[in-house]
Amino acid sequence: MAPISLSIDSHFEGRSPVVRQIYAEILAVAGNFGPFEEDPKKTSIHLNRRSAFAGVATRKDCLILTVKAEEDIESPRVSKHEQASAHRWHLEIRLHTPGEVDSEVVGWLRNSYEMSE
Numbered sequence: 001m002a003p004i005s006l007s008i009d010s011h012f013e014g015r016s017p018v019v020r021q022i023y024a025e026i027l028a029v030a031g032n033f034g035p036f037e038e039d040p041k042k043t044s045i046h047l048n049r050r051s052a053f054a055g056v057a058t059r060k061d062c063l064i065l066t067v068k069a070e071e072d073i074e075s076p077r078v079s080k081h082e083q084a085s086a087h088r089w090h091l092e093i094r095l096h097t098p099g100e101v102d103s104e105v106v107g108w109l110r111n112s113y114e115m116s117e
Contacts, residue, residue, distance in 0.1 A: 006040040011058045018097060022063045023056060025098040029106050030054070033113045053116035054109060062096045065105070067112035077104070088115075 012020050023045075030036055030047055039046040044066075047054040055066035064079075069089045072081050080092035093105060 006042065008038055008040050008045060011040065011045055011056075014060070015058050016061045018061070019058050019063050021098045022095050022101065023058070025101040026054070026056065026063075026065065026109070029101060029109060030113065033110055036113070049113060049116040051116045053112040062094055065093045065095055065109075067091055067093070067108050068115050069108065069111060070115065073108065075104075 012023075026047075027038075030053075034049070036053070037048045039048050039052070044055045044057040046052040047056065053068060055064075057064040057066070067090075068084075069091055070087050072083070072089050073091055077093055078091045079094050080090075082090045084090050091108070093108070095101065095105070
């Protein structure tokens with residue numbers, strides 16, 4: 001059996017065009033921080049610096065962005081809080097429009113990028 005070929009595009013099949021637009025906005029923002037690579041996985045796309053600083057899972061009409069943080073963030077925008085270790089949290093933010101990639105989300109993404117040195 002041949003290995004499954006993973007691609008960025010495969011994550012957007014059957015999704016609303018807005019999901020791709022949100023992803024493009026995240027890539028544009030992350031590009032301002034410095035170099036990174038897109039790494040498609042089976043159920044998500046990782047954005048990697050030295051390690052993954054963001055996970056992107058596509059849904060029919062939205063995108064779920066997972067970022068790292070040094071502490072929990074109390075915000076109604078964070079839909080899932082998971083403590084990965086003593087000083088590392090994984091936080092999920094559900095995004096429905098490119099406009100939701102605002103200064104707050106950009107700050108969380110930048111912090112996650114910096115943690116992934």
